[in-house]
Amino acid sequence: MKVLLRNPRREIEVEGPITVVKLLQRLDINPETVLVIQGDTLVTRDARLADTDDIEIRPVTSGG
Amino acid sequence: MKCRRCRGPAVIDIRRHNAAFCRDCFLHHCREQVKRAIKDHQMIAPGDRVLVAVSGGKDSLALWDLLTDLEIEADGLYLGLGIGDYSDESGRHTREFAAARGRRLIEVDLRDDYGFDVPEAAAVTRRAPCGACGLSKRHLFNEVAHREGYDAVATGHNLDDEAAVLLGNVLRWETGYLGRQAPVLPAAPGFVRKVKPLIRLGEREMAAYCVLTGIDYQVDECPMAAGNRHLGLKEVLDGLEERSAGAKAAFLFGFYDRGREHFLDGAAEEREGLAPCPECGSPTTGTLCAFCTLRNRATGVEIPVELRVGPSPPTPVGRLPGDG
Numbered sequence: 001m002k003v004l005l006r007n008p009r010r011e012i013e014v015e016g017p018i019t020v021v022k023l024l025q026r027l028d029i030n031p032e033t034v035l036v037i038q039g040d041t042l043v044t045r046d047a048r049l050a051d052t053d054d055i056e057i058r059p060v061t062s063g064g
Numbered sequence: 065m066k067c068r069r070c071r072g073p074a075v076i077d078i079r080r081h082n083a084a085f086c087r088d089c090f091l092h093h094c095r096e097q098v099k100r101a102i103k104d105h106q107m108i109a110p111g112d113r114v115l116v117a118v119s120g121g122k123d124s125l126a127l128w129d130l131l132t133d134l135e136i137e138a139d140g141l142y143l144g145l146g147i148g149d150y151s152d153e154s155g156r157h158t159r160e161f162a163a164a165r166g167r168r169l170i171e172v173d174l175r176d177d178y179g180f181d182v183p184e185a186a187a188v189t190r191r192a193p194c195g196a197c198g199l200s201k202r203h204l205f206n207e208v209a210h211r212e213g214y215d216a217v218a219t220g221h222n223l224d225d226e227a228a229v230l231l232g233n234v235l236r237w238e239t240g241y242l243g244r245q246a247p248v249l250p251a252a253p254g255f256v257r258k259v260k261p262l263i264r265l266g267e268r269e270m271a272a273y274c275v276l277t278g279i280d281y282q283v284d285e286c287p288m289a290a291g292n293r294h295l296g297l298k299e300v301l302d303g304l305e306e307r308s309a310g311a312k313a314a315f316l317f318g319f320y321d322r323g324r325e326h327f328l329d330g331a332a333e334e335r336e337g338l339a340p341c342p343e344c345g346s347p348t349t350g351t352l353c354a355f356c357t358l359r360n361r362a363t364g365v366e367i368p369v370e371l372r373v374g375p376s377p378p379t380p381v382g383r384l385p386g387d388g
């Protein structure tokens with residue numbers, strides 16, 4: 001699947017299927033600090049992502 | 065996961081509430097949390113005119129949307145900071161939001177109206193840019209609200225912002241700042257009431273609110289904030305939260321309920337001896353207020369010796385919300 005990351009903006013490939021929580025673990029991202037967007041829908045930690053999905057991992061932490 | 069309210073498919077989980085919500089129930093949850101914050105802390109009375117400090121980011125646009133949804137008369141104030149493409153994009157998001165909802169947006173531009181911008185102030189004064197930015201915001205939000213006759217200034221400080229500020233001030237035992245950290249700062253001569261209706265919502269919830277309501281906000285981080293102290297404090301708190309859900313809320317709300325009362329003397333001392341700034345009229349503990357001092361330094365204006373800020377107020381090594 002294609003995974004869009006921000007700050008800086010970049011795209012990586014990750015093999016699916018995989019759950020949201022496992023994806024974040026693999027990328028060493030604290031789930032408290034991001035939203036995971038599948039297509040145009042938010043998904044919870046237990047959601048299963050398919051190999052064909054377009055995923056965005058959007059950081060939510062702002063610095064001031 | 066299932067929605068806690070309606071048992072439909074959930075789109076967001078909130079571990080500190082041990083709950084997940086579908087879109088509609090999550091938006092209901094956000095409205096209820098804002099209503100509760102406003103009621104519990106008597107932030108806004110019926111008929112109040114509120115000025116929302118809007119940056120184009122998720123928190124302030126969500127706040128403006130929520131207040132409008134709750135039928136509170138809320139206009140926006142956008143401050144142009146002069147931070148290159150970032151400010152251009154932030155302004156665009158703000159203007160589009162205001163236009164789509166038909167709300168009044170007041171714009172102030174640091175460069176056009178005061179002769180300097182944040183990068184220049186940081187370079188000239190050798191202060192961290194976030195310090196100059198926060199100082200300018202606090203001053204101008206109050207000045208414009210006062211001039212335009214608003215009853216309150218509402219800022220988008222959320223639970224994460226406030227917990228990080230609290231941690232920073234505790235680490236340095238900034239007793240004056242601890243006494244002033246509150247969901248509401250009441251009106252005082254020269255000061256408009258300041259309210260923080262998002263204190264019961266985390267920044268993950270605010271970002272989710274924007275995604276689920278289609279609010280197009282500035283997602284990219286301010287380039288001047290990268291690596292700042294505030295982000296470091298949030299990283300520490302996020303680590304605690306991941307290990308122990310609810311840690312941030314317990315830290316912040318415990319302080320409001322049982323901690324802050326022990327620091328009120330320090331805050332009262334800081335408000336004693338306030339006098340109008342000879343340049344702008346804003347209350348200040350120094351001879352010239354901190355904003356006019358910053359502006360004069362940034363624009364190269366020589367400050368007469370008798371107006372230079374003396375040993376007080378102390379150098380703000382602690383943080384107030386908005387310092388970045």
